[in-house]
Structure formats: C-alpha cells, structure tokens
Amino acid sequence: MAESNRTSLSPSVIAIYAVLIVAALYFLAPLYVMVVTSFKSLGQVQSGGLFAWPDPFTIKPWLAAWGSACTGDSCSGLKPYFLNSMAFTVPAVLLSTGFGAINGYLLTQWRFRGSEVIFGLLLFGMIVPYQMFLLPMADTLGTLGLSNSIVGLIVVHTIYGIAVTTLFCRNFFVTVPNELAKSARVDGAGFFSIFWHIALPLAVPILMVCMIWQFTQIWNDFLFGVVFTSGASHPITVALNNLVNTSSTGVKHYNVDMAAAMIAALPTFIVYIVAGRYFVRGLTAGAVKG
Amino acid sequence: MATGQIPKERKQSRFELAAWSDWLLPKLTLIPSLIAVGVFIYGFLGWTIWLSFTNSTILPSNHFAGLIQYEAMFSLDTWHVSLLNLLIFGALYIGVSLGLGLLLAILLDQKIRAVGLLRTIYLYPMALSMVVTGVVWKWMLNPSMGVQHVVRSWGWGSFSFDWLIQPDMAIYAVAVAAVWQASGFVMTLFLAGLRNIDDSIIKAAQLDGASLPRAYLKIIIPSLQPVLFSAVALLVQLSIKSFALIMAMTGGGPGYSTWMPAIFMYEYGFNRGQIALGAAAASLMMLVIAVVILPMWISEFRQKRNARNG
Numbered sequence: 001m002a003e004s005n006r007t008s009l010s011p012s013v014i015a016i017y018a019v020l021i022v023a024a025l026y027f028l029a030p031l032y033v034m035v036v037t038s039f040k041s042l043g044q045v046q047s048g049g050l051f052a053w054p055d056p057f058t059i060k061p062w063l064a065a066w067g068s069a070c071t072g073d074s075c076s077g078l079k080p081y082f083l084n085s086m087a088f089t090v091p092a093v094l095l096s097t098g099f100g101a102i103n104g105y106l107l108t109q110w111r112f113r114g115s116e117v118i119f120g121l122l123l124f125g126m127i128v129p130y131q132m133f134l135l136p137m138a139d140t141l142g143t144l145g146l147s148n149s150i151v152g153l154i155v156v157h158t159i160y161g162i163a164v165t166t167l168f169c170r171n172f173f174v175t176v177p178n179e180l181a182k183s184a185r186v187d188g189a190g191f192f193s194i195f196w197h198i199a200l201p202l203a204v205p206i207l208m209v210c211m212i213w214q215f216t217q218i219w220n221d222f223l224f225g226v227v228f229t230s231g232a233s234h235p236i237t238v239a240l241n242n243l244v245n246t247s248s249t250g251v252k253h254y255n256v257d258m259a260a261a262m263i264a265a266l267p268t269f270i271v272y273i274v275a276g277r278y279f280v281r282g283l284t285a286g287a288v289k290g
Numbered sequence: 291m292a293t294g295q296i297p298k299e300r301k302q303s304r305f306e307l308a309a310w311s312d313w314l315l316p317k318l319t320l321i322p323s324l325i326a327v328g329v330f331i332y333g334f335l336g337w338t339i340w341l342s343f344t345n346s347t348i349l350p351s352n353h354f355a356g357l358i359q360y361e362a363m364f365s366l367d368t369w370h371v372s373l374l375n376l377l378i379f380g381a382l383y384i385g386v387s388l389g390l391g392l393l394l395a396i397l398l399d400q401k402i403r404a405v406g407l408l409r410t411i412y413l414y415p416m417a418l419s420m421v422v423t424g425v426v427w428k429w430m431l432n433p434s435m436g437v438q439h440v441v442r443s444w445g446w447g448s449f450s451f452d453w454l455i456q457p458d459m460a461i462y463a464v465a466v467a468a469v470w471q472a473s474g475f476v477m478t479l480f481l482a483g484l485r486n487i488d489d490s491i492i493k494a495a496q497l498d499g500a501s502l503p504r505a506y507l508k509i510i511i512p513s514l515q516p517v518l519f520s521a522v523a524l525l526v527q528l529s530i531k532s533f534a535l536i537m538a539m540t541g542g543g544p545g546y547s548t549w550m551p552a553i554f555m556y557e558y559g560f561n562r563g564q565i566a567l568g569a570a571a572a573s574l575m576m577l578v579i580a581v582v583i584l585p586m587w588i589s590e591f592r593q594k595r596n597a598r599n600g
Contacts, residue, residue, distance in 0.1 A: 220419030
C-alpha cells in the first residue's frame with residue numbers, strides 16, 4: 001500500500017524495519033531462552049546469564065525431563081504423560097473433525113426446516129465458558145465410570161470440539177454449490193455416498209484446518225485435564241505444571257523445567273511450522289464467528 | 291426453500307425408498323451431535339446455574355437455597371480480588387494486544403520483505419499451550435535469574451523487575467505473558483482484514499491529498515471494525531477464562547493476589563468442597579461473557595443485514 005519502492009531505503013522504511021525487528025526479538029526471546037536453558041548444565045544456569053550460550057552443551061536436562069524428572073509423587077519424567085496426551089488427542093481430533101464434516105455437509109447441502117436454528121444454537125454454545133461444564137461433567141463422568149480415564153477425555157474433547165468443527169465445515173460447505181449434490185442425487189447417489197465420494201474429497205483443505213485447530217486446542221488443554229484426571233492419567237500439560245511448580249525439596253532444576261516445556265510444546269510447534277498456513281486459516285476462521 | 295430439495299416428485303417405486311432415506315438420513319445423522327450439544331452444553335449450562343442456587347457443598351444437593359451463594363461470594367475477599375484482577379488483566383490484555391497487533395499489522399502491510407517470516411515469528415506463541423507460556427515467562431521474570439538479573443549484570447545495579455513476587459504487581463506480570471501469547475494472533479486478524487481492503491480506496495484517498503497516516507486513520511482503520519469486533523469478542527472470552535496461564539506462572543499467588551474468577555471457580559468447586567459457590571462463580575462468568583458478546587453479535591448481524599438490503 002505504501003508509495004515507497006521496495007528497494008529504496010528511506011528513513012521511514014528503516015524505521016518500519018527497526019520496529020518489526022525489535023518486535024521479532026521480543027517474540028523470539030522466550031523461545032531462545034527456553035532452548036538455550038534446556039541445553040545448559042545446572043551449574044551454568046545457577047551462575048546466571050539468561051541469554052548465554054550453553055557451555056558445556058548437554059542433553060542431560062532433556063533426558064531427565066523425558067525419563068526421570070519428578071512430577072508430584074512419581075519420578076517417571078514426562079514420557080507416560082506425553083503418551084497419555086497422544087492417546088486421547090489423536091482419537092478426539094479425528095472424531096470431532098468427522099462429526100464436524102458430516103454436520104457441516106448436512107446443514108448446508110441437505111437443509112431442512114430448523115437447520116439454521118440448530119446452527120445458531122451451536123454458535124451460541126461456543127461462547128459458554130468451559131467452567132460452566134466442569135461440575136456437571138465431573139459428576140457425569142463419575143456416573144459413567146469414565147473419571148480419570150483416557151476414554152473420558154476423548155469423550156469430553158470430542159463433544160466440546162463438535163461446535164467449532166461444525167462451524168468451520170459449515171462455512172466451507174456453504175460455498176459449495178448445491179447443484180453438485182443435486183446432480184449426484186439424480187444419478188441415484190444417496191446421502192452417505194455423496195458425502196463420502198463428493199463432499200469429503202472437496203473438503204480436504206477445511207478438514208486440515210479442523211484437525212490442526214483441534215490438535216492444538218486438545219493437546220494444549222489444561223483445564224479438562226486437571227479437573228477430570230489425576231495421577232498417572234494426567235495429560236502432559238498438567239504433568240508439566242506439576243513438574244515445574246510442585247517439586248518439593250532440594251535444588252530447582254530450571255534446565256530440566258525448560259526441556260520439559262520444550263517437550264510439551266514440540267508437537268503443536270511442529271504442526272505450526274509444517275502446516276502454518278492452515279493454522280492461520282483456522283485461527284482467522286475461528287475468530288470470525290467465535 | 292429448504293424442503294424443496296427433497297426429490298418427492300419422483301414416482302418410480304424403486305426411487306421411493308431412496309427418496310425417503312434421503313429425507314430421513316440427514317436428520318438421523320444429526321442426532322448424536324444434537325444430543326451432545328443439547329445435554330453437554332445446554333443441559334450442563336442449566337445444571338450449573340441450578341447448582342448455584344442450591345446449598346451444595348462437597349456433594350451436589352438439590353435443595354433450593356436462593357441467592358445465598360451469590361451473597362456469600364460477594365462477601366469474600368478472594369472474589370473481590372478475582373474481579374479486580376480480571377478488570378486489570380482484561381483491560382491490559384485486550385488493550386495492549388489490540389494496539390500492538392494493529393501496529394504490527396499496519397507495518398507488515400507496507401510492502402515489506404520477509405512478511406511471511408515475520409508473521410511466523412509473531413504468531414508462533416499462539417501454538418504453545420498456556421502452561422508452556424506460563425512456565426517460560428515465570429523463568430524469564432524470575433528476579434534472581436531472569437531479566438532483572440541480566441540487566442543488573444550489565445551494570446544497572448538498581449534495576450528492579452520483580453513483579454512476579456510482588457503481591458500487588460504479580461497480575462501485571464501475568465498480563466505481560468498473556469499479551470506475548472495473543473498479540474501475534476490479533477496481528478494476523480488485522481493483517482487479513484487489511485489485505486481485504488481494496489487498494490483503489492487508498493489510492494483515491496491519496497489522490498484527494500490525504501497523507502498515508504491520514505488515510506489509515508480516516509479510512510482504513512474504521513473499515514477494520516468487523517475484525518476489531520471479532521478480536522475483542524475473542525479476547526474478552528480468553529481473559530475471562532484465563533486459568534492455565536495463572537496456574538503455571540503464579541499458582542494464584544503470592545497468597546491469592548493473582549486469583550481470577552476461573553481460579554476462584556476451580557478452588558471452591560474442586561479443592562474446597564464448595565460446589566455451589568463454584569457454580570455461582572461460573573454462572574457469573576457466563577453472564578459477563580453473554581452481556582459483552584451478544585450485543586456485538588446482534589449489531590454485527592444488523593449491519594450485515596442492512597448491507598445486504600441496502
């Protein structure tokens with residue numbers, strides 16, 4: 001939009017770059033500190049120098065964070081909790097995305113009386129804070145025998161993911177002309193075969209958005225994890241918090257804390273780096289109505 | 291218009307079954323989601339509101355007790371601290387994230403090189419969990435080893451940045467981390483909005499003699515209003531729901547100086563055996579969100595309808 005040419009370095013362009021670079025340093029500083037601290041020896045951490053390069057360079061904090069650091073009473077590192085998180089995140093992402101896809105498809109391509117009302121109810125449901133669900137859900141999970149279990153977390157995350165995935169998919173399918181489904185129907189294709197053979201292949205980009213969004217949300221969730229699980233069934237976010245904030249006695253291993261934070265952050269970070277374009281699309285789509 | 295899509299007009303009998311199933315299947319398929327949303331969102335919403343009017347303690351009770359929980363809540367210092375913190379935190383979090391996000395978006399929109407790289411850098415905190423954000427900032431703001439220590443080691447011996455351990459400053463430390471996490475995301479929203487604005491509008495303004503800053507103030511920023519609404523609606527929700535960040539950074543401390551309503555709800559509802567009190571806090575959180583967001587939705591909806599009709 002600016003008049004200035006890309007190559008000319010007028011004072012205002014230099015000023016713009018200066019602000020942008022300072023901002024970039026502000027955003028990168030915590031990441032940098034987290035990475036360098038996670039490779040430092042405890043001696044170097046204690047001798048100060050937040051921004052200093054690791055010397056000697058060691059991967060011991062990572063090994064400790066993964067396999068032997070104490071979270072509350074158990075000293076098994078983050079490994080079991082990382083696996084817990086994977087065990088409920090992957091199914092919950094797939095299930096909630098699946099529900100969203102078929103809901104979005106039928107709410108737009110097979111409209112019926114009341115389908116807009118249903119969509120409106122879903123949208124309003126999205127602004128309800130999760131705190132409103134915690135007490136009844138704790139009770140319900142207890143009644144169903146699902147407290148403190150991976151299955152319970154799959155159920156919870158799937159249910160509360162349906163609204164947002166339906167929103168994403170509905171907003172996508174509403175742009176797909178109805179003629180497509182209509183002509184397939186004339187050719188004798190039914191509800192599910194049109195969904196499977198026509199709608200789903202078309203929707204791959206929005207399904208990516210849903211999955212990345214859901215993966216980030218579910219992996220990063222702390223509230224449901226801390227309320228509905230205890231001990232060995234904690235997700236990684238809760239285990240990380242316990243590792244950092246409840247270690248009782250002795251020396252504080254800040255380097256292990258940082259390695260643990262890196263381990264907890266890596267899956268969503270990798271998704272962000274690999275599929276950032278879709279992540280941005282999900283964020284902006286989620287914000288339009290969310 | 292909706293029912294017209296059902297191919298009722300087909301007379302051949304072998305199509306009748308297909309037509310019938312095409313009418314029924316979409317509704318059947320929707321049922322699991324409807325049950326999930328009906329029970330687990332609206333049912334639980336009502337359940338929690340009901341609990342807030344009972345005298346439930348460790349176990350839920352169905353004895354109607356009127357407003358005693360709300361009265362009890364407003365007599366608690368922890369609730370007043372939570373509300374005050376929400377106000378301070380919310381104002382800073384929303385204000386600074388919007389300001390910083392808009393500034394960065396406008397600068398990135400000036401035909402800058404490496405926009406993609408910079409946007410990636412600004413946005414990545416959004417991919418991290420609040421717990422990771424809290425843990426990292428707790429380390430950065432640790433007075434004996436973090437930023438304060440570094441600046442002192444540079445020779446500024448009296449430099450002080452120990453908000454995290456000062457009861458009346460700790461909530462500002464939490465806000466610093468929260469702004470870091472969200473402003474890149476706000477920037478992304480604004481940048482998307484800016485990219486949607488027709489270049490010719492700006493060119494026309496400049497032909498009329500408006501300088502670039504003036505064009506931004508008078509034309510471009512006002513046209514970002516829908517994006518602003520979305521961003522505010524989201525930031526309001528996020529600030530009211532703030533929980534994990536505080537748990538990771540301060541655990542609500544020192545003392546209960548960084549409590550917010552979400553912490554209050556968790557503490558009383560799950561740790562102190564005061565279910566009804568926790569439900570009352572949650573219900574008020576819901577009320578605040580609804581009061582702030584519904585008018586925004588309605589005005590946005592009206593604007594869209596007017597735009598369509600006009």
